[in-house]
Amino acid sequence: MPEVTFFCGGLNRKAMEPIIEAFQRREGVRVTTVFQGCGALNAQMGTVQDQDPALGFPDAYLACDVYYMDPVGEWFDNKAAVSSTRIVIVTRKDNPHGIQSLSDLAKPGLRIVVSHPTHSTLGGLTERLLKVEGLYDQVMKNVIEQQPSSGYMVPPVASGAADASLAYYPDTLAERDKIAVVELNAPHAKAVQPFGIATTSRHRHLMLRFYKFISQWQESYEALGFDWVIGRPLEEFELFTPEGVRRPPGGTD
Numbered sequence: 001m002p003e004v005t006f007f008c009g010g011l012n013r014k015a016m017e018p019i020i021e022a023f024q025r026r027e028g029v030r031v032t033t034v035f036q037g038c039g040a041l042n043a044q045m046g047t048v049q050d051q052d053p054a055l056g057f058p059d060a061y062l063a064c065d066v067y068y069m070d071p072v073g074e075w076f077d078n079k080a081a082v083s084s085t086r087i088v089i090v091t092r093k094d095n096p097h098g099i100q101s102l103s104d105l106a107k108p109g110l111r112i113v114v115s116h117p118t119h120s121t122l123g124g125l126t127e128r129l130l131k132v133e134g135l136y137d138q139v140m141k142n143v144i145e146q147q148p149s150s151g152y153m154v155p156p157v158a159s160g161a162a163d164a165s166l167a168y169y170p171d172t173l174a175e176r177d178k179i180a181v182v183e184l185n186a187p188h189a190k191a192v193q194p195f196g197i198a199t200t201s202r203h204r205h206l207m208l209r210f211y212k213f214i215s216q217w218q219e220s221y222e223a224l225g226f227d228w229v230i231g232r233p234l235e236e237f238e239l240f241t242p243e244g245v246r247r248p249p250g251g252t253d
Contacts, residue, residue, distance in 0.1 A: 003030045004203050005053060006210075007045070009038040009064035009121060011085065011150060011168065012193055015221050016062065016214075023213050029206065034058070037149070038068035038121050051075045051200045059201040060210060064121035065191040066237050076196030078207075079234050082214060083226040086169040087125060087189040089182035090157045099164055099182060102130070106138035113145045113156045113165040122150035125191055126166045132188065154179060170225030192229065192237045 008016055013035045020031050034041065041061070048057040061076060063069045069079060091099050097110060105112055115123035123146065130136040144162060147153060153167035158178040168191070172181050195214070197207040215230045222228055 001028060001030055002203060002206060003032060004059040004201070004206060004210075005056065006031050006033045007041045007058035007061045008033055008035050009041065009062060009068065009193070010035050011064040011121065011170075011191070012062050012083075014170075015083070015217075015224050015226060018220065019214055019217050023210055026213070027206065027209065031210075037119060038064045039118060039124075042068055042072055045072055045075070051198060053198065053201055057200060058198060059203050060195065060197050060207045062193060062195045064193060065125065066194050066234050066239055067124065068121060069194045069196060069234065070239055073196070075198060075200070077199055078211070079194055079196040080211070081229045081232045081234060081237065082193045082195050083221050084190050084192045084229050085226055086183070087122070087129065087166055087191070088169050088172065088184060090154055090165045090167045090172055091180045091182060092157060092160065092163065093178055093180055095180045095182075097163055101182070102133055102135055102139070102184060102186070105142065105164060105166075106135055107142075110142045111144045111161075111163045112139060112142040113147060113153060113162040114143055115150050115153060115166070116146040116148050119148040120150050121191060122153070122166070122168060123147075129166075129186065129189055133186070168225075173225050188238065190227075192234075193226075194234050 020033055024031055048055050051057045053059055114126050117123040117127040130139050150168050153165040154171050154175050156162035157165050158175045195211055197204055218228045
């Protein structure tokens with residue numbers, strides 16, 4: 001039985017688990033999947049000598065955002081987008097503070113929860129979003145907690161422990177009876193999830209079939225709140241850097 005290793009950012013876990021299971025059954029293969037924060041996955045890849053899959057380098061990688069594919073991009077080809085994910089404001093159900101925009105998160109006395117900028121993709125995107133909008137210092141004065149994972153953004157608001165948070169839209173669906181969602185009118189308030197196949201993989205044709213198999217799951221992805229951008233080259237999407245500079249993946253500052 002062929003065995004392949006698949007690195008997958010944690011944001012993609014709920015969407016990818018049934019896909020991986022179905023692909024294993026269809027192909028008669030074993031897919032060893034590592035779900036983790038993309039920063040940690042990138043760091044792990046950097047320790048593998050010669051990007052050798054026999055030493056633990058992945059045969060394919062699905063990152064949470066193009067920002068995390070960019071620094072390891074030379075080790076992957078056949079890179080293309082799968083989905084995108086909106087970043088939204090989560091408030092209590094009745095939105096008592098009248099939060100309608102990012103600037104409202106700077107209102108004095110609010111209790112805001114954000115994701116940690118080095119522990120999660122969402123945290124990094126949140127930091128860059130607030131900086132490019134000129135709101136970072138004002139909003140951070142109201143931040144009471146920085147969570148290590150994007151999955152922890154909704155519960156503090158749903159329980160009343162926080163007034164608002166910045167979250168991925170798919171993470172809001174399970175608690176919609178307890179929260180309200182405020183959409184953001186900012187083109188960079190999103191993450192784009194890219195897929196790539198390792199240039200050193202010994203199972204490249206199998207991984208190409210895996211990507212094509214993923215492309216058959218549009219309805220499943222959209223039911224989870226993702227937007228479907230399958231097959232679009234990464235060059236179509238802007239890369240949002242820590243300095244707030246937006247540039248094409250692989251370009252220069």
